[in-house]
Amino acid sequence: MIQHSERAHAVLSASGAHRWLNCLPSAILETQFPDTTSEAAKEGTLAHELAEAKVRNYVDEAKFSKRKLTALRNKLKKHPLWQNEMEGYTDEYLDVVKKIAMGFEHTPHILIEEKLDLSEIIPQGFGTADCIMVGDDTLHVIDFKYGKGVPVSAKYNEQMQIYALGVYIKYKMLFNFSQIRLTIAQPRIDNTSTWEISLTDLLTFGETVKIAAGQAIEGEGDYTPGDWCRFCRARKNCRARADENVKLAFETQKMPPLLSNDEVGEYIRQGEDVAKWLSDLQDYALSECLAGRDIAGYKAVEGRSSRVWTDMDEAFAAIITEGTDEAMLYERKPLTLAQVEKLLGKKHFADVCMEYVDRKPGKPTLVKESDKRPAVTNKITADEAFK
16 A cells, blocks of 8 residues: 555656646746645545555455455544545545446456656656556556546646656556556546547657656746646745736726627636735735735734633533523534535435435536536527427
């Protein structure tokens, strides 16, 4: 079993490839900032350990028995970030792995948490792929994503292509494959994405990566702000990002009084990062002020205070003694549907409660055209009009 929380990270990591391939000097710039881990990332690490164990048990029960799986599960349940819903989501990932394995004509060779040396294309590069299958003439790389904030697509995914290159470099003398399939399973938002690329196109991509990585490791190239800034450690006070967002926010030209729909879409696209950038800049300024450093025109102050009980039981006892009915101090409130599902776990909830659940349409929201969900409008169809 891989100790996910102890994994090292390369300067030019595969997971950060979307960022440093688009903004070459960002990887070196980031090294000036600590690599902190969020609660969401720690939760993802926990889920990955459970997912890995389930796949190992499925692939080779003789080496990783049900007893070992149960022991690991019991250990993980003691972690403060454990959630029962992890069982259901990792089961969904396991189902994806099983379906892919059964799709091969002959039983594929399966590798789990495979360490890959990427130094042939990326200086000092290395990585670990969640699941690899090789069979017939096909290589299939599978990645488990536990995040629920941003849907991740396998199409043209730089991280997944780099992992596939790592497999090719390591096993090209052992396996003969010409087609590569890449799958991302993101069960918390019901997102499973698969994309195919030929070996020829993959190797062409590898040459592009090799050239870019050679520049990136030297900190060369131009800073290029974009959606890849989202997870960059230097994003809060990056000058290139600041200049770009100030230009987007304040640049004006003499234009017609009303925007066309095409212009509305373009302004939304261009301005997406402005609010995020301002929030990041405010976070950075606050941390600098708290550290005793000056930010021109600003200072840190204490926010609105809040009151807490030092001993709620003793306080309630005193209130009851003074004549207030104990029932007045408590309210009985049912858990929400989402909280009940989290309590029971997704599969158990479905087995017990689905007949009592109705799904109502969500409030319309604006998303990018690439989103997989079907578009909705207020137009009434002829069938609806004559019902």
